[in-house]
Amino acid sequence: MIELATVIRDLRDELERAVVAAEGQALRFELGAIELEMSVALERSGHAEAKVRFWVVETGAQATVDGTSTQRIRLVLQPTLTGSDKTFIGGDVEAHEG
Template sequence: MIELTSVIRDLREELSRAIVAAEDESLHFELGPIELELSVTLERSGQAGAKIRFWVLESGAEAAMSSVSVQRISLALQPALAGRDRPPFISGRADAHEQ
């Protein structure tokens, strides 16, 4: 399982790399709303003041979690760059090791 905050952080990092890659490209794509659908479990520790944590299930893990309540959540994220009024542009090409 992966923490939801890690999933969003990794998505932000990937988008940041795509935005930087777009700077020297002639073809740009305007970045619009991003929709994620995730299978999650919830964890709440018994300590006073404890918070609920969302854990995202990795591929194939849902079947192994039959004794734990698994929920599906959908997130709609609207990306924006700090200090800019227009939507960011992205571009990118696969690295040599990606096919």
Template structure:
């Protein structure tokens, strides 16, 4: 799985949490999200192929030409796309000012 796919899946999960919490009395402000993954920097035999980050799972093995595995930690700060505000994982964005 490529790193972009992991971030896309995280975004989908957070959006689901916001939607699932609509109308709840208790809400949580979504602060910085820390994600730590092990990635393999994969480079093929051809110089034309650019290196890419592939998230590896424990016990995974592959048949690649060259692989360097590193752990990286990302700190992501979610913002609502339309307003730029910090999202809430319960309730709706319009209720935030209460």
């Protein structure tokens, strides 16, 4: 499992790389709403500083993870670039290792 925040951070990193790759390209794609659908497990800590964490479950995982039931969620993200009206992606993006 991976934290939902990590999934979104990694998506942001990939999109930023695609935006950079689009600079100077004749063919570019305007970036619109991004829809993510995933299975998540909800974890609540029982400490005084109670926190809720969402974990993204790998495809094909069982309906329960360590006794925690999973739910399907759909997020719609609207990406924007600071100081820009439009965001374009395109070009070749090298594989990201990390």
